[in-house]
Amino acid sequence: MSALLSVEGLTVDLAVPAGTLHAVRDVSFEVARGETLCVVGESGCGKSMTALALMGLLPRNARRRARRLVFDGVDLAAASPARTNALRGAKLSMIFQEPMTALNPAYTIGNQLCEVYRRHKGGSRAAARERAAFLLGKVGIAAAGERLGQYPHQLSGGLRQRVMIAMALMCGPSLIVADEPTTALDVTIQAQILKLLKDLQAEFGMALVLITHDLGVVARIADRVAVMYAGEVVERGTAAQVFAAPRHPYTAGLIDCIPVPGRTKPGERLGAIPGTVPALVGTIEGCAFRQRCAFAQPACASAPPVHADAGHEWACVRGAA
Amino acid sequence: MSALMQVEGVHRAFSVSRGLFARKRTLHAVNGIDLEIEKGEVLGIVGESGCGKSTLARILLGLIPASAGRIALSGTDLRGLDRRVLAARVQPVFQDPYGSLNPRKRIASIVALPLAVHGMGDRTEQRRRAIEMLERVGLPARLADNYPGQLSGGQRQRVAIARALVMRPEIVICDEPTSALDVSVQSQILNLLMDLRQEFGLTYVFISHNLAVVEHIATRVAVMYLGRVVELAPAAEIFARPRHPYTQALLASVLTPEPGKGLPDTHLGLAFPDPLDPPPGCGFNPRCAYARAVCRERVPAFSEDGPAKAACHAYDPTFGKEFA
Amino acid sequence: MDAALPSRSSVLRSRILGHAGLMTGLVLLAAALVCAIFAPLLSPHDPYFQDLSARLVPPVWHPRGDWLHPLGTDNLGRDYLSRTIYGARVSLLIGLSVMVVSGLIGTAMGLAAGYFGGRTDMVVSFVVTARLAMPVVLVALAVVALVGGSLVVVIAVLGLLKWDRFAVVMRAATQQARAQDYVAAAKATGASTFRVLLGEVLPNILPQLVVVATLEMASAILLEAALSFLGLGVQPPLPSWGLMVSEAKAYMFFSFWMIAIPGTALGLLVLAINLVGDGIRDVAAPEGRA
Numbered sequence: 001m002s003a004l005l006s007v008e009g010l011t012v013d014l015a016v017p018a019g020t021l022h023a024v025r026d027v028s029f030e031v032a033r034g035e036t037l038c039v040v041g042e043s044g045c046g047k048s049m050t051a052l053a054l055m056g057l058l059p060r061n062a063r064r065r066a067r068r069l070v071f072d073g074v075d076l077a078a079a080s081p082a083r084t085n086a087l088r089g090a091k092l093s094m095i096f097q098e099p100m101t102a103l104n105p106a107y108t109i110g111n112q113l114c115e116v117y118r119r120h121k122g123g124s125r126a127a128a129r130e131r132a133a134f135l136l137g138k139v140g141i142a143a144a145g146e147r148l149g150q151y152p153h154q155l156s157g158g159l160r161q162r163v164m165i166a167m168a169l170m171c172g173p174s175l176i177v178a179d180e181p182t183t184a185l186d187v188t189i190q191a192q193i194l195k196l197l198k199d200l201q202a203e204f205g206m207a208l209v210l211i212t213h214d215l216g217v218v219a220r221i222a223d224r225v226a227v228m229y230a231g232e233v234v235e236r237g238t239a240a241q242v243f244a245a246p247r248h249p250y251t252a253g254l255i256d257c258i259p260v261p262g263r264t265k266p267g268e269r270l271g272a273i274p275g276t277v278p279a280l281v282g283t284i285e286g287c288a289f290r291q292r293c294a295f296a297q298p299a300c301a302s303a304p305p306v307h308a309d310a311g312h313e314w315a316c317v318r319g320a321a
Numbered sequence: 322m323s324a325l326m327q328v329e330g331v332h333r334a335f336s337v338s339r340g341l342f343a344r345k346r347t348l349h350a351v352n353g354i355d356l357e358i359e360k361g362e363v364l365g366i367v368g369e370s371g372c373g374k375s376t377l378a379r380i381l382l383g384l385i386p387a388s389a390g391r392i393a394l395s396g397t398d399l400r401g402l403d404r405r406v407l408a409a410r411v412q413p414v415f416q417d418p419y420g421s422l423n424p425r426k427r428i429a430s431i432v433a434l435p436l437a438v439h440g441m442g443d444r445t446e447q448r449r450r451a452i453e454m455l456e457r458v459g460l461p462a463r464l465a466d467n468y469p470g471q472l473s474g475g476q477r478q479r480v481a482i483a484r485a486l487v488m489r490p491e492i493v494i495c496d497e498p499t500s501a502l503d504v505s506v507q508s509q510i511l512n513l514l515m516d517l518r519q520e521f522g523l524t525y526v527f528i529s530h531n532l533a534v535v536e537h538i539a540t541r542v543a544v545m546y547l548g549r550v551v552e553l554a555p556a557a558e559i560f561a562r563p564r565h566p567y568t569q570a571l572l573a574s575v576l577t578p579e580p581g582k583g584l585p586d587t588h589l590g591l592a593f594p595d596p597l598d599p600p601p602g603c604g605f606n607p608r609c610a611y612a613r614a615v616c617r618e619r620v621p622a623f624s625e626d627g628p629a630k631a632a633c634h635a636y637d638p639t640f641g642k643e644f645a
Numbered sequence: 646m647d648a649a650l651p652s653r654s655s656v657l658r659s660r661i662l663g664h665a666g667l668m669t670g671l672v673l674l675a676a677a678l679v680c681a682i683f684a685p686l687l688s689p690h691d692p693y694f695q696d697l698s699a700r701l702v703p704p705v706w707h708p709r710g711d712w713l714h715p716l717g718t719d720n721l722g723r724d725y726l727s728r729t730i731y732g733a734r735v736s737l738l739i740g741l742s743v744m745v746v747s748g749l750i751g752t753a754m755g756l757a758a759g760y761f762g763g764r765t766d767m768v769v770s771f772v773v774t775a776r777l778a779m780p781v782v783l784v785a786l787a788v789v790a791l792v793g794g795s796l797v798v799v800i801a802v803l804g805l806l807k808w809d810r811f812a813v814v815m816r817a818a819t820q821q822a823r824a825q826d827y828v829a830a831a832k833a834t835g836a837s838t839f840r841v842l843l844g845e846v847l848p849n850i851l852p853q854l855v856v857v858a859t860l861e862m863a864s865a866i867l868l869e870a871a872l873s874f875l876g877l878g879v880q881p882p883l884p885s886w887g888l889m890v891s892e893a894k895a896y897m898f899f900s901f902w903m904i905a906i907p908g909t910a911l912g913l914l915v916l917a918i919n920l921v922g923d924g925i926r927d928v929a930a931p932e933g934r935a
Contacts, residue, residue: 006443042503045475157370186369187530188587191574195584213503216533216576220584259537260577261560267515268535270508276473287488382833408835421826425848434832434844485832 001002003030004016004207005054009067012049012058018088023062025231026071031175035202036208038218038239041228042254044277047211050228051179054209055094072174090120093168097180099160105151107138109163110148117170121252129209135166138203138309139196158189165197169204176201215258227251229290231280237312247307249293281295287316324357325524326381326411328491331355331390333376345425346597350376351387352548356643357493363518363525365539365556367571368534371596372549374528378496381526383407403438413484416497418477422469428455428480429465435488454483475506479513486517494526499534513536532575536560544568547596547604554629564631567605571581611635613643660928667924673917676892689715690724692731692884696720704902716906719889720896725903728884729910735885736866737916739800743865744858746804751811752854758812758840759819766816773812781806781868789877799878803865814857818850825849852929859922863915870911888913 002194012024024046033035033217039047053064054199058078069077072091076084104112113135114128115140121128136144139162152160161181168176178197182190200223201208203299212218218225219239226236227248235248246252256271274290278284288301294319304315333351344557351373358364368374371373379385382398392399399407408616412435415421422431432451436442440460442450458479469477478498485493499507515538518525529535535556537543544552544557544567552565563569573585588610594600600607615634624636634640661667680687702718703710704725710717716726758769785802792798823846824827831845870887873876881887881892886907893903 042505187532187574188369188570188589191576191585191587192589194576197584198584214576215504215578219578219580220576220582222580243578243580254505255578257504258578259508259511259533260579261533261536261572261575263577264537264538266556269512269515270537272509272512273505274509276506278477379829382829384829384832403835405835410834411833413830413833415826415830417826421830423827423831423845423849425851433821434831434836438831438834438836438840481830484834 004033004072005031006068010053011065012053013063015061019281020233022284024053026075027233031207031209031225033207034205035223036221037208037212038212038213039228040215040218045228046231047228048179051211052178053070054177055088063120071132090171091174093176095164095168095176095178095181098184099164100152102164103160108149108151113149113167113170116167135169139166151315157185161185161193175196175207177209189237195255201261215255217245230278235314241312248316249295250289325392325395326358328354328356331380331387331392333380334388348597349548354550358524358526362541363527363539365535365542366528366545367542368545369530374545375496378494378528381494382411382413390579398425403615405486409488410490411492413488414481414493414495417501418481420602421481422477424469427466431480432483432487451487454487456556458483464598474502475478475509478502479517492524496636517618532571547599552631558628564626564629565610565633566609573611591594611644615640615643664924664928665777666920670917670920670924673913674921676850677737677914679732680735680838684731684734688730690727692723692727693882695721696721701900717902719903728912729906731884732886732889732907735879735883735932739869740866740906741863742800743803743807745799747808747861748811748858751808752815754812755865756819758847759816760842762825775811785872786877794880796878799869799872803868807861807865810861814853815850816852819846822846822849852926856922856926859918863918866915
């Protein structure tokens, strides 16, 4: 079966005062129907720009190019803005990090949920309200009828994010792109929201692209993982492959950095990646990680080869161990 | 045995205005906290947003006064203590390395500020000590004349640490020092904090919402919920056997990078309490799966259970049997 | 990060040079300042000297004009170019003095209200509201009627009345800065309130202060012109642009330049000051935190 979303050679360049910032560099991945792909990386690695590029929501100073960008049989790279608009919100929805800014404070929750539905599906106000109440119940909000008349500021952060999820589900999308959906939330709420997302995904058969910096979230929710560094995907594979046997030194370093109760010994030094992320302005040659890499060698100055092993791919001069 | 810092029955209330004509309401940000901070320990304080942990940090730093209760530093009440004496012994590291450094001052002068305030040495001496401390926290001396805007998040947090340590304090209050940082930078900062603790014999109060980080660095942990400490225990004990249902939920919510474990079920309800209108009895009862009638009526007191203390009726000898 | 960072001063220089509005404003303002400071050297004639045989001479571009009086003369035969050059002195002196006086009062009040909050804030806010209820022109009129008009009286009246915007803006800016952790960190070092205000808060609200100061300076210059036009500001024969317009109004249909020249000078000066204010606000934003 062909993939639901197929991205090949996605590049996003931003015009900044200092020149051209290569935010996303030749990124490729595929998402099958119903599966969860986590895009993970640190700030500035291009993961959010990748999400916005998929949605066609890039800022004005950005330019998107792709060899292939096909969603559900529609070529997004060639689609007109009107076509993209029609897809967005209907077949392709997005959940943002900060639900308070993503919801319009001037309208009730009911209005906002119904508007999305009626814009894409038409139908009566009553039908839209019924769907909204049904989905609020699905995302675990009790007394849904009453909540529909409330404004975003009357809800807690966790409830707002549930409303955002309900809004994303209104038109029965086949893919949800979630950009750091739980980063602004408390840890106990985060676990609840992720579980909700996972359950709903199974129930409605949606695919999920989850953008996050949190490897813990990735490990628990992802089917497949793409690790980004300096605008590139440096490693991808199933969650089990990437966490059990990380091949790219960056992925391995990142996993070593996290304290894990029961695994890392309290008080012991944690793994660390020296240095900082390189600037992405101007031309970048060779492996962008080589200045921070313990295994760097002269060959790293030219573009690293991509190794593959049973669907596990990594871009590094070092092959299989 | 006398503790380095003693916190007894500390309260802090804020009055919150909700519009021009609405009645002012009182937010009990910190609602009766007793703690002892022992020399050389790392006291972790864990809790979620709105639990009062940052307010507590500011009270310990003397930045805001407690509404009630007493805080003593080596037996001396903070109220009778000169602010500078307190400042020389207790220093902060804040969460946001972008907000905690004055964007209009050079790095060296930011780090030297405590020395300037306390009139320690002349300007060249202050600068020399600031640069020495910058190098100690892993920053090159050539950054001394840069502005904070030219540094990365991790470098800024190192500057904040250098400023906190330049006067050689005894206690450092770290309020979410790594929450705003990337993981790879977080581990660098945690390693640095652990090294510096050894080198300078520091005592840390380490405030975080991240239980995994606290587990790694703390020797003792206090779990806070709605302005109160609900559990207090040695770090190893809290992770091996959490007593309070809230601690259990918090621990279950830690997402470790272990694929295959799936997402935890925290058994928590959706009824997140309004801090302005906390539920009667135990503040956690609306979300607690084990709540009984008594939990909705009485505020639980601390009950000892082995090396741990938990403010939960389930561990109270009088009410404990109701939970069996 | 290890790459050499551009020095702050060079960044600032390129930002200033690249800002067209700021550069235009600076050039115009510099010209006005040069006129004001070197008025005796630049003026071809004594601005007070009356030559009744050469009254209402038109400017040089007029068929009846000549190079002796490049901008012509007024109804008393005084050289108009010289009076215009000297007029810059009055305008800038009043603008700067009023800005300093009202700036000191308003900034002190705004800092106190924003930093301490609570009761101080309530008192300051009340005083600001009370002040806003007083019409500047009417109060100035009453004062001038009582003590007579002069340069000092105009400066005093405007300076003591026009601090309201300083107070309001500085209060809001201080409230914002006070909430920052670097203020908390400075307090935690044991620094005195004075030190925190001057060393930590003030440098960060300076851009807003500069913007308000320029706006207030421009507005003071316009108010002085208005008061002088009404005969309530500086008194003749002092060459003030407002006064010149007032004196010219009787001749406006026959000798249009008499109104146009001081009016243009006034307009250009106010424009220059506002351009500089806006430019500084754009240029002074701290780096990072994009």
